[in-house]
Amino acid sequence: MRATTRILGIDPGSRLMGYGLIDSDGRKASYIASGCLKVTGKSLPDKLGLIFRELSELLHSYEPQQLAIENVFMHRNADSALKLGQARGAAICAAVTRDLPVAEYAPREIKLAVVGKGGADKAQVQHMVRVLLNLSKTPQADAADALAIALCHSYQQGALDRVSGATGLAGGRLR
Known part of the structure; x- marks a missing residue:
């Protein structure tokens, strides 16, 4: 029997931040929760504080063991990319x-x-998130993205576990 890992996926945003939680044994994943944090505030520091506090509460409530987050990609607007990077930083x-x-x-x-x-x-x-997690309805786009991030991470970790098991390596060291 494989150990199960709880993964929190984050789709960062400076206005809306998606989150998705799954349990995964590296081969199969099961849905725990998902949603979106509406990031409101008068100033960027207020918004970043809200992201930090809300995610801290999610971490406390669901106790994930790992976090996976999307990298910043270059927007056409440099200001948007900077705000996205700061939102990622708070998360x-x-x-x-x-x-x-x-x-x-x-x-x-x-x-x-x-x-x-x-x-x-x-x-x-x-669509694929709904199918892969056997959900009864399609999640909102940002929540689906966050679940996709968590699934991607679970697949990467599962592949690494299988390779390390097949080669006798664990964490870069021989068993």
Whole structure:
């Protein structure tokens, strides 16, 4: 029997931040929770504080063992990319203050892992998340993205576990 890991996936945003929680044994994943945090506030520091506090509460409530988050990709607007990077930073800080390992994935890598093609659109990601997690309804786009990030991480970890088991390596060391 494989150990189960609880993974929190984060789709960062400075206005709406998706989150998705799954339990995974590296081969199969099961849905725990998902949703979106509406990031409100008069100033950017207020918004970043809200992200930190809300994610800290999620971490306390669901006790994930790992966090996976999407990397910043370059927007056409540099200001938007900077705000997104700061929102990611607040989310990452919430995780590291609880000593959680953080994994980062590129958008194309996530789509490739979940849909099978790196250029998939949001509707395709939503559909595959629904199918892979056997959900009764399609999650909101940002929540589906967060679940896709968690699934991508679970697949990566499962592959690493299988390779290390097959080669006798664990954490880079011989068993």
